[in-house]
Amino acid sequence: MKERLVTTVNGRRIERYVDPSMRLVDFLRDELLLTGTKIGCKQGECGACTIIMNGTAVLSCIMPVMKAMDAEILTIEGLEKDGKLHPIQDEFIKGGAIQCGFCTPGFIMGAKALLDENPSPTSEEVREELSGHICRCTGYKKIEDAVLKAAERLREEKDD
């Protein structure tokens, strides 16, 4: 039994008939082929599937697809604007915050939601807020540094 879903993903209005038992991550990946959002556990435990829905970071692997009805969704694919990387993406690349890269989209989306909400987080706030994301490669230090640097850049851009 399929249900009608209307949602907006990366600024594009999407209308589809979907299996309502589907998780949002499967809709994004299998149906829309937005494979930038990763599945690390499918149990809401690693943060790799993090996307932004209506301004909040959510775990798309445990989110029923119908929760996306009339929502504004931003995935990693929607972050680069007019060929320009978002400062968080840029700082992750420059700062060595990426290794295997499988956790990266989730981390970047989590960091974006954090900085949208709190443009001047302390080191502790970054660590606290992003501690739901697992990275097995980096040791986290360079991720923390990249988020703090991106925050600084975003504040400067706002001031300009």
Add this chain to the structure above:
Amino acid sequence: MTKYVGKNIPRLDGYDKATGRGLYTTDIYLPHMLHAAVLRSPYAHAKVISVDVSEAEKMEGVVAIATKDNTPRTYFNATASMFLTNLPDKPVLDQQIFSDVVRYIGDEVAAVAAETEAIAKEALKKIKVVYEELPAVYNVDDAMKDGAPQVQPDFSPGNNVCGGVVKIRYGDAEANWDKGEVFAETKVYMQRIKQAQLETHGAVADYNPKGHLKVYSTTQTPYPAKMILATIFDMPASNVHVKNPPYVGGGFGVRIGLSAKAEAIASALSILAKRPVKYIYSRSEDFLTSDSRHEGYIVSKISAMKDGTFVALDTRAYMNTGAYATLGVELAGVTGANGTSGAYRFPNIHYDGYVIYTNQETAGAFRGFGAPQGAFALETCVDQLAKQLGRDPLDLRLQNALRDGDEWWFPYPITSCKLMDCLKEAAKSIGWDEKRGKKQTGTIRRGVGIGCGTHVSNGAPFCLDYNAAFMRIEVDGSLLVSSAVPEIGPGSTTGLLQIAADAVGVPMENARFAFGDTDVAPFDVGSHASRTLYSAGYLLVRLAVDLREQIFEWAGKFLDVDPSTLDLVDGQIVSKCDAAEPHIEPTPLSYLAHQAHLRAKQFVVSGCKAPTNSPPFHAHAAEVEVDMETGMIKVLKLAAAHDVGVAVNPILVEGQIESGLIMGLGYALREEMTYQEGKGFYNDSYHKYMLPTMDETPEMESIIVEGFDPDGPFGVKGVGECGMIPTAPAIVGAVEDAIGIRFYEIPLTPGRVLKKIKEVYGD
């Protein structure tokens, strides 16, 4: 002067990975593709009497079911050791896709390919299996007893010892033992831990009935994976194509060879279904049915003079390798070699390594490959000796640490060694002199500890190691380099291109690396043994010499100058600085390559080369805080000083060190796979396996001790695994400094620590 080597070039795959464009195996969707699910044994040891798939086959959407009755029965070893074991040793081939006997809870019994994953999983429930349960054995000591259940009777007749006892002998430990005056002995126990890389094992196999098999895979060794698959399915290796897509979501050793059995199962189903089949391990399958780190115990004895000089080392390691050999035998060698015997001046060494089969999940390669276990054992014993001698543990290490020019037992020389500097730098960073041995009272107590070690820059000579590659100048003067190294995370492909661009003399932005694909790129052993940058780089710098010669020879004729006066700098053909005047006008390589092309000439070289080996050295120091009321340990700081020769890309090197530090912290304090008899391992998810998270990351200082290795390309040595090795010894030593209690068993969970505190200090 290098333009790229030594510089923090942002990694070349950063853009793909930060934008979601980078493809991983799980992102591969092929037309007409089926999805797989696997039926696994609920028993730790049983005969599989029959597998009835008749009901499952009838389900709508089920396309193929693979069992022991319709798949090859070829024996193989799912790891690269199948093709990398050195002569005259033979690899242990004790695995089949599906076997008549299941040997651990989770062992594969059947697999279904269906239109959707949900249908495949549903079909598993309709497969009827008749088992005959067999007695099982779960730990090393029980498995070594007379009359113990036999896990692999065909491969370890009578004793469950996998692949024979691994022995290392140097000098004569027995004859010289009594020349020592002080004797230390420790026995340490280490737990099983899991790689827990972010991307689970997976493969998409696409079999063409004309006899060609293409497999997208999470392997960290594409060529060995291809060779294993060709053997299993009795196909010409030239008809098997293994490809990373090109990214792999972490490795840490767990997919040296096949990714558990993902490629074999997806391929078996694709051959039956004649359609592409995708099989992605669930997180639970990844935790419970792929290689882990060996648990076990090690008894170490040191004989030393009263002045602290080491006389002899005697080590016996007993490691639980689980149901199948995979890389267990090689691992026992490294435990004895790099783990226990590598970093100190021991004129006499006796090592026996026992790798024991049990009815548990297989243990195999995991970053450090036995060296973290060996280092924990040895460093515990060195600390013990320091205590007996009344010596500062740092001081005792400095006295016995290896240095440049020393002889050692390895079959290759110490090409460069800055271990002394590493020890001093790590100690300085942690504040050793001010903090060590300060009497602590109260609830929160602090201490510092130190550990050191060595590792390898590739697998040689313990296992086969070489690379093949080609380099060519494209018609526009850009450089294409190709060797089938994988990119599993460290940034090897960026570092190698830095090396190639510098060695050839072209701008890096005009250079590209084709990798991770056996149809596109020449042979590479794969990413293991901290080898990729060192071994592939070793070949690339040599190929660059040939390529430049070829260019100069043609350019000499074309420009009518003596080729030996030419140089290639930043993509321009110029006269060597010291060449006699007049110097030629700089000629762009782009122009030259195009002119060559118009005259039917391309600059292209290929070759293969086995590298030597160069030992990296390292020392870690830790500062911890122990809560006497809760048993909680907080690591305040980790200082890691590494002699990795030249750091090609310092930020990437730091990344490797920091990565190992946090993994080592998890090993020391919290990660543990816990077995429940009759149920299997408890830890089937991230939630049940306590990985370190961002909020617990301590202050970390990575110190790259300046060095240069004469054998390494541009002076580099391996680094990938080193950060994991002396972390646990440093932390456990720091805990002893804080609370006066030495732990001989890791991880130091709060419960374990509190119990001991109560034993020693009372309630």
